[in-house]
Structure formats: C-alpha cells, structure tokens
Amino acid sequence: xxxxxxxxxxxxxxxxxxxxxxxxxxxxxxxxxxxxxxxxxxxxxxxxxxxxxxxxxxxxxxxxxxxxxxxxxxxxxxxxxxxxxxxxxxxxxxxxxxxxxxxxxxxxxxxxxxxxxxxxxxxxxxxxxxxxxxxxxxxxxxxxxxxxxxxxxxxxxxxxxxxxxxxxxxxxxxxxxxxxxxxxxxxxxxxxxxxxxxxxxxxxxxxxxxxxxxxxxxxxxxxxxxxxxxxxxxxxxxxxxxxxxxxxxxxxxxxxxxxxxxxxxxxxxxxxxxxxxxxxxxxxxxxxxxxxxxxxxxxxxxxxxxxxxxxxxxxxxxxxxxxxxxxxxxxxxxxxxxxxxxxxxxxxxxxxxxxxxxxxxxxxxxxxxxxxxx
Numbered sequence: 001x002x003x004x005x006x007x008x009x010x011x012x013x014x015x016x017x018x019x020x021x022x023x024x025x026x027x028x029x030x031x032x033x034x035x036x037x038x039x040x041x042x043x044x045x046x047x048x049x050x051x052x053x054x055x056x057x058x059x060x061x062x063x064x065x066x067x068x069x070x071x072x073x074x075x076x077x078x079x080x081x082x083x084x085x086x087x088x089x090x091x092x093x094x095x096x097x098x099x100x101x102x103x104x105x106x107x108x109x110x111x112x113x114x115x116x117x118x119x120x121x122x123x124x125x126x127x128x129x130x131x132x133x134x135x136x137x138x139x140x141x142x143x144x145x146x147x148x149x150x151x152x153x154x155x156x157x158x159x160x161x162x163x164x165x166x167x168x169x170x171x172x173x174x175x176x177x178x179x180x181x182x183x184x185x186x187x188x189x190x191x192x193x194x195x196x197x198x199x200x201x202x203x204x205x206x207x208x209x210x211x212x213x214x215x216x217x218x219x220x221x222x223x224x225x226x227x228x229x230x231x232x233x234x235x236x237x238x239x240x241x242x243x244x245x246x247x248x249x250x251x252x253x254x255x256x257x258x259x260x261x262x263x264x265x266x267x268x269x270x271x272x273x274x275x276x277x278x279x280x281x282x283x284x285x286x287x288x289x290x291x292x293x294x295x296x297x298x299x300x301x302x303x304x305x306x307x308x309x310x311x312x313x314x315x316x317x318x319x320x321x322x323x324x325x326x327x328x329x330x331x332x333x334x335x336x337x338x339x340x341x342x343x344x345x346x347x348x349x350x351x352x353x354x355x356x357x358x359x360x361x362x363x364x365x366x367x368x369x370x371x372x373x374x
Contacts, residue, residue: 005141012061013051025133027079030147038164039138040070068138069101099151150318155329170324173200175316184208192264193221201228268294346371
C-alpha cells in the first residue's frame with residue numbers, strides 16, 4: 001500500500017477546512033519531496049479565508065483548494081539528479097530545509113528583464129489537492145518541490161519557529177528593503193506591526209537604518225515593535241486620523257518626513273497616508289495591499305512635486321531567502337523572533353488557529369502537521 005498524507009483543504013470563505021488523505025508522490029528527476037514540520041498562518045492566508053483576497057479563479061464554493069505558503073520541513077525523498085541545495089551544500093534525507101513556495105517561469109517578459117521576482121505564472125503549479133501531486137502548499141503533511149524552486153538547508157542553530165516564517169515574511173522584507181536601498185542615515189516608517197512589520201524592524205536594524213517608526217493600534221504589537229528595536233511607535237488610538245499620523249511622523253523626523261515607508265497593513269487607505277509621510281525623494285514600499293478591487297483616492301501631484309516613488313513588491317529573489325537564514329543564524333539572539341509565532345496548534349485544529357488569529361487573540365499561529373487531536 002502506498003504511503004499517504006493529509007492535506008487541509010480550503011473549502012470556502014470562513015468555512016471549515018476539510019482534512020483529506022492522498023498518496024504521497026514519488027520524487028521525480030530534478031524534484032524532491034519534503035515532509036513538513038511546521039506551517040504558519042500568514043496574513044495573506046487570513047485574507048483568503050476572509051474572502052478579501054480571491055484565489056478561487058472563478059470557482060464556486062465549496063472550493064477544493066490548497067493554500068498556505070510559510071513552511072519548513074525535512075527532506076523526505078530526493079529525485080534523480082538532486083544532491084545539493086541552491087548554494088551547493090550536500091543534501092541528505094532528514095536534512096531541514098526551507099524553500100521558495102513559488103516557481104518563476106524564466107521566460108515571460110518580467111522574468112527576462114529581471115525587474116521583479118513577481119512572475120505571472122509563479123503559482124501555476126499550485127494545483128488543487130485532488131490533482132497530482134496533491135501536496136503543493138503549506139497546509140499538508142508533505143510538499144512536492146519542483147526543479148527550479150530555490151531550497152536551502154536550515155542552519156542547526158535556527159529552530160523551526162524561526163525557520164518557518166523565513167520563506168515569506170522575513171525574505172519579503174529583506175527583498176523589499178534591499179530594493180528600496182535602505183541603509184545608514186535613512187528614516188523608515190513601518191505601517192503595521194504584524195509578522196512582516198516586526199521582521200522588517202530587525203532587518204532595518206541589521207542594515208543600519210538610523211530611525212525606525214512603527215504604526216499600529218494593538219498594544220502587544222506596539223510592545224513587540226519596541227522590543228525589536230523601533231525608535232518610536234505611533235498608536236492608532238492616540239493618533240486616530242491619517243492627518244494626525246502624518247503630522248506625528250514629520251514631528252519625529254525633524255520636519256523632513258520619512259525616506260522610506262513600508263505599507264504592511266493591507267489597507268488601501270494606508271497608501272495615500274504613506275505617500276504623505278514621505279520626504280521629498282522618498283520611496284513607498286507597497287507590500288501589504290494584495291486584496292483585489294480595493295480603491296483609494298490619491299493626489300498624484302504628491303508624487304510629482306515630491307519626486308516620490310511607489311514600488312510594488314510581491315515575492316522575493318532566492319538570495320533574499322538565503323540572507324534570511326544567515327540573519328537568523330548569526331543575529332537572531334538580538335531580537336525576540338520567538339514571540340512572533342505566539343501559539344502552536346495540532347494540524348486538525350486549523351479552524352481554531354485561523355479563528356484565533358482572525359480575532360486578534362494571538363500574534364501568529366503555527367500549525368504542526370504531524371500533531372493531531374485538536
């Protein structure tokens with residue numbers, strides 16, 4: 001009898017996940033099969049579950065979809081021709097790995113120009129779980145890793161709680177701040193102190209950014225932002241309007257404004273607010289607004305008169321994932337990364353994990369694919 005594993009299937013907006021069993025695929029030439037040890041609930045997964053980020057591709061509920069992308073695991077099987085990771089380090093069964101959850105085609109115009117890692121076909125292998133190879137997203141016990149997806153061994157001193165978010169939140173903000181050329185002398189405003197925002201503080205500090213200001217309205221997030229090294233925080237309760245917050249940023253930056261603003265909230269209204277916070281010549285790193293169909297009123301003269309730039313960012317280059325692991329291995333002790341993943345859940349408690357994170361009761365949930373009984 002062939003080996004089988006579980007997948008938690010997304011069936012629809014705020015509907016219960018369905019756990020189903022599928023045969024584990026064999027590793028084909030150039031591929032590998034990973035046995036997942038942790039899968040996290042990212043903010044974008046919550047958007048899908050809430051119905052604000054549409055990944056249905058025109059399907060009607062109940063869906064049969066695979067979702068989830070923050071994960072780590074161990075090598076379960078290596079296909080023919082696969083013996084090393086993306087740095088050339090030897091791979092063996094049982095090695096801990098993290099990997100890109102997308103696969104750029106390398107042939108479309110954006111791939112050829114190398115201006116963005118956001119390939120239009122980057123998720124074309126995210127098949128529904130009832131189609132082979134069944135395990136193509138994070139909410140399963142295995143993952144089928146295709147040829148071309150960057151994969152890196154996890155350093156021995158980096159636990160799963162830190163490695164799990166490396167292939168999304170940490171890599172994304174590393175790539176964003178790199179493309180925004182953040183460095184010494186810069187003043188940075190971070191809109192949103194969720195998983196992305198907290199990771200961004202640490203990355204900014206490692207890059208030598210001179211001032212980090214974080215905006216949020218949840219007390220424990222603001223406290224964590226300070227613990228990660230934010231110089232100042234702006235509480236939405238104390239500064240309830242966009243004008244209040246923009247004015248406060250200019251007060252904190254000696255009247256100049258921010259050199260960089262990172263939008264990590266996922267609210268369309270945060271975009272014009274972030275632009276207004278920028279100094280002349282500043283750059284807005286737009287990462288959070290993934291939800292389709294949201295609109296906002298914008299005065300484009302702010303961009304022209306201020307020489308400001310808006311840079312849309314989704315996904316990251318392989319070197320950013322490698323840099324994420326290096327940061328965790330060498331500098332993790334300087335930051336309370338362990339507090340980002342605040343709660344762990346058995347795999348069959350996935351509905352509770354989503355509900356708890358959606359309600360704000362927890363910072364971020366981690367699912368343990370091989371623990372059942374929730």
